Amino acid sequence: MNWRLLLLEFTLLRRERRVWWSLVALALLVVGACLVTAQEQIRGSAAKADIAAAERQRWLGQGVKDPHSAAHYSIYALKTSPALSLLDPGVDPYVGQAVWLEAHHQNDGLYRTQDEAPVLQREGLANPAALLISIAPLFAFLLAFRAVALERERGTLRLALGVGTAPLRLIALKATACVGVLVLLLIVPVGLLGAAFCVREGTFSTDTTLRLALWCMAMTVYFVIVVMIGMIVAARITHGRAALATLFGLWTVLVLALPRWASDAVAVSWPLPSTQSVQQALQERAPAYWSAEQGASQHAALLARHGVQRKEDLPVDLRGAELDMAERHSHDVFDEVLGGFYDQVSEQDLVHSLLGWISPAIAMQSLSPALVGSDFAHHREFIDTAERYRRDLVNRMNAAVMKPVASAGAAQPAGDAALWSQVPEFRHSRPALWTAPTALPALVTWLVAGVLLLAVTLRRLRP
Amino acid sequence: MRPESPVLRLQAVTKSFAGRPAVDELSLELAAGEVYALLGPNGAGKTTTLNLILGFDVPDKGTIEVGGSCVTRDPVAVRARMAYLPETVMLHPSLSGMENLHYFSLLGGTRLCAAQMGRLLTEAGLPAAAHSQRTAVYSKGMRQKVGLAIALAKQAELLLLDEPTSGLDVSAANEFSQLVRTASGRGMAVLMATHDLSRVTDVAHRLGVLRAGRLVFESATAALSPADLEASYLRQIAA
Numbered sequence: 001m002n003w004r005l006l007l008l009e010f011t012l013l014r015r016e017r018r019v020w021w022s023l024v025a026l027a028l029l030v031v032g033a034c035l036v037t038a039q040e041q042i043r044g045s046a047a048k049a050d051i052a053a054a055e056r057q058r059w060l061g062q063g064v065k066d067p068h069s070a071a072h073y074s075i076y077a078l079k080t081s082p083a084l085s086l087l088d089p090g091v092d093p094y095v096g097q098a099v100w101l102e103a104h105h106q107n108d109g110l111y112r113t114q115d116e117a118p119v120l121q122r123e124g125l126a127n128p129a130a131l132l133i134s135i136a137p138l139f140a141f142l143l144a145f146r147a148v149a150l151e152r153e154r155g156t157l158r159l160a161l162g163v164g165t166a167p168l169r170l171i172a173l174k175a176t177a178c179v180g181v182l183v184l185l186l187i188v189p190v191g192l193l194g195a196a197f198c199v200r201e202g203t204f205s206t207d208t209t210l211r212l213a214l215w216c217m218a219m220t221v222y223f224v225i226v227v228m229i230g231m232i233v234a235a236r237i238t239h240g241r242a243a244l245a246t247l248f249g250l251w252t253v254l255v256l257a258l259p260r261w262a263s264d265a266v267a268v269s270w271p272l273p274s275t276q277s278v279q280q281a282l283q284e285r286a287p288a289y290w291s292a293e294q295g296a297s298q299h300a301a302l303l304a305r306h307g308v309q310r311k312e313d314l315p316v317d318l319r320g321a322e323l324d325m326a327e328r329h330s331h332d333v334f335d336e337v338l339g340g341f342y343d344q345v346s347e348q349d350l351v352h353s354l355l356g357w358i359s360p361a362i363a364m365q366s367l368s369p370a371l372v373g374s375d376f377a378h379h380r381e382f383i384d385t386a387e388r389y390r391r392d393l394v395n396r397m398n399a400a401v402m403k404p405v406a407s408a409g410a411a412q413p414a415g416d417a418a419l420w421s422q423v424p425e426f427r428h429s430r431p432a433l434w435t436a437p438t439a440l441p442a443l444v445t446w447l448v449a450g451v452l453l454l455a456v457t458l459r460r461l462r463p
Numbered sequence: 464m465r466p467e468s469p470v471l472r473l474q475a476v477t478k479s480f481a482g483r484p485a486v487d488e489l490s491l492e493l494a495a496g497e498v499y500a501l502l503g504p505n506g507a508g509k510t511t512t513l514n515l516i517l518g519f520d521v522p523d524k525g526t527i528e529v530g531g532s533c534v535t536r537d538p539v540a541v542r543a544r545m546a547y548l549p550e551t552v553m554l555h556p557s558l559s560g561m562e563n564l565h566y567f568s569l570l571g572g573t574r575l576c577a578a579q580m581g582r583l584l585t586e587a588g589l590p591a592a593a594h595s596q597r598t599a600v601y602s603k604g605m606r607q608k609v610g611l612a613i614a615l616a617k618q619a620e621l622l623l624l625d626e627p628t629s630g631l632d633v634s635a636a637n638e639f640s641q642l643v644r645t646a647s648g649r650g651m652a653v654l655m656a657t658h659d660l661s662r663v664t665d666v667a668h669r670l671g672v673l674r675a676g677r678l679v680f681e682s683a684t685a686a687l688s689p690a691d692l693e694a695s696y697l698r699q700i701a702a
Binding site (some may be wrong): 002004005008011012015016154155156158159160161162163164165166167170462463 | 517519539540542543544545546547549551552553555556557558561565566567568569570571572574610613617
């Protein structure tokens, strides 16, 4: 690549005032979206840190009480927002940021930030990734149109080919300039803001750096694909207006219609059970309160497990043992019913990402939150971590209740600060970049197919 | 002047569009330094001939060689050996004359310093004050001059001109003729598709008349007076 030529191509773009200022306007919108999201995240993180500290104090300072009462008094687990969610909030605004942890229940998340979202966010304009994936391709198509179709109409393409440059070299130069401008105006500022935000929040790490670099690279590849599609259309359709109309049509199909269709198709073909039916299944199979018959059956099972005939002969406290037994039974039910529900959501995400083969926008919509750490797979890590913490907390409380009393008829010792402090603070750290982004092969295939088709198209480019 | 080893050779070249021949069994040879004027009315096949030589179109039959290399086989490599000036040279309006020369020269594989570019533009007749002006304000003649500077910068073996003096005033056309003579003097073969008969006798060594894609008349310009040329031309296109 000749750097002098590339600089002249950049000069050409920069001096096309309408194109340049339109791109600058989009860049400002994207940066604005980043700042709004970052501000929301700073506010949210601070609030969550305050609440988490207050919750811990509330837990430790709950006084002397029955350990099982403490398991119901319990605590909130608060989700740590992904460090880079200012680039792509993903599912984060739509899922609960706090979970009430208590005995017998695996509760759903509470406090969805979307409920209190500012106007920009509600309109979807405070999501930099959404702007880059949906709106930027329109600009990329316009740049590609300008670089090929408009130059053909102006006659400069004829002169350029006439001086003996290979069509592929010429178009590669123009494509590099188009992608370069998009990267410079749209990705670089967002990447720098992401890095600055991580430094400010103290979340900068190898994992964050890797995620940020991969996200920027994936977005660049996406722009390369879109610019190539634009160039192929502009090179194949020799009539300028027809090329422009086709590009608008393609944008509508690839970026608006197909992603919407994919989302609906997945929801229809892989439907999720209703929340009501899930709750009903939980209630039926792991009720919080046992009936007299269920209690008697549980009682008998407990005696049989310890090989005794009378409750007085049990080596553990009967009530504690019954609580423990019911709790452990509910774990299996929760894993099966709720775990199964979450597995279905994950399957939906997988199928949606595989539909990236029909549109690069779908592939990128799936890949972007996966790299940032704001997709459902990462949220499930929080759900599972919170549930593990809940089970540990409740098991500790039940273990205290289960301790055999010193003598028959004596009162069960109450829990106190010493017991409460045995429960560690809730910590949720995002997993390292381990989930294989399932949309990556689709994006790479789009890239390879785009290069091949462009090379074929340019074998005999007509000026 | 007859070519020993021609810079350009067309042998029985035929090209049809929708079954209608645009160029029909055209054979032509040009030697280094020779200026050949291809005459003919609109639709006679002049521009198609240039497009075929440039490799923008592929002939249905026949061969085209530039410096011994076949255009059909490797059009890009062959284009690198020639320079082309379309009827209306369209430059990037947001770049200056100097920047346009820089851009198109680099595309053609020629790297020039600022002094060389200034010299070429001046040589092509562009006033120094216009070198750094954006070409959006250039007249057609000024753009032609930048186009010629691009061609000269390339030091090509063959220069293709498509209606080069169309739309130029007399003074600009005269300057252009002088530049063509300069290029020819440097050993560049020049193929010029034109309507401008007065320019033909002024700069061309030979001429050919195309009618419906066929070369119906060929002569050395020295053998014809301007009046004879006009009479012959009108007779040929009316036949």
